[in-house]
Each structure stands twice: as C-alpha cells, then as structure tokens.
Amino acid sequence: MGKVTEVLLSWPGVMSGPHRFGGIEFVVDGREIGHLHGEQLVDLLLPKAKRDDAVNVGKAKAHHILPDSGWVSIYLNTEEDVAHALELLRFNYERFAKGKEEI
Numbered sequence: 623m624g625k626v627t628e629v630l631l632s633w634p635g636v637m638s639g640p641h642r643f644g645g646i647e648f649v650v651d652g653r654e655i656g657h658l659h660g661e662q663l664v665d666l667l668l669p670k671a672k673r674d675d676a677v678n679v680g681k682a683k684a685h686h687i688l689p690d691s692g693w694v695s696i697y698l699n700t701e702e703d704v705a706h707a708l709e710l711l712r713f714n715y716e717r718f719a720k721g722k723e724e725i
Contacts, residue, residue: 624661626698626704627658633719635650636648643657645657645660648711650718651718655711656710656714661698663696663698664695664698664711666694666696666710667691668694668714673694676694676710681696
C-alpha cells in the first residue's frame with residue numbers, strides 16, 4: 623500500500639473501491655474524494671476557483687484527459703507531489719465528510 627492510500631484510509635469514514643475508469647477511488651459519505659491510477663497519478667475534482675489556484679501555483683496540472691474541466695491530475699514523482707495531493711484530497715474530504723472527527 624502506498625503512502626497516499628495509507629493516509630486516505632486512515633481518515634474516518636473513507637472507503638476505497640474500484641474506479642469506473644480504472645484504478646482505485648476513495649469515497650466518503652457517498653462522494654468521491656479522488657482516485658489513484660496505480661501509485662503514480664491522483665485525479666480529483668475541485669471547484670473551479672480551487673482548481674485554477676492549484677494549477678496556477680503548481681500543486682496540480684490540468685487533468686490529463688479533461689484539461690478544461692474542474693478535474694486535476696497530480697503525478698506523484700516527489701514527496702512534495704504527495705504532499706500536494708494529500709492537501710487537495712483533504713480539501714475534498716473536508717467538503718464531503720458529514721460529522722467527521724478530528725484526524
């Protein structure tokens with residue numbers, strides 16, 4: 623299990639399962655936080671302003687297939703990439719988790 627998977631599954635209420643386009647998705651309260659393709663690529667959907675900010679400051683790239691959407695891709699090449707991915711995944715977790723506990 624890779625670091626991103628390990629961290630996500632440590633958050634209360636997060637479940638994992640197969641993603642419809644391959645890889646593994648992480649869900650809380652029925653909403654997808656994001657998904658992994660192997661342990662090298664994270665894709666997640668963000669609100670437009672957050673997506674634009676993440677891309678502009680270099681925390682993510684426009685999605686590898688849907689570059690004009692709210693989706694972003696993060697290639698996990700460095701520890702900094704992993705930190706950015708976890709930060710943005712946590713953002714989605716905070717938006718979607720109902721009755722979350724302190725982590």
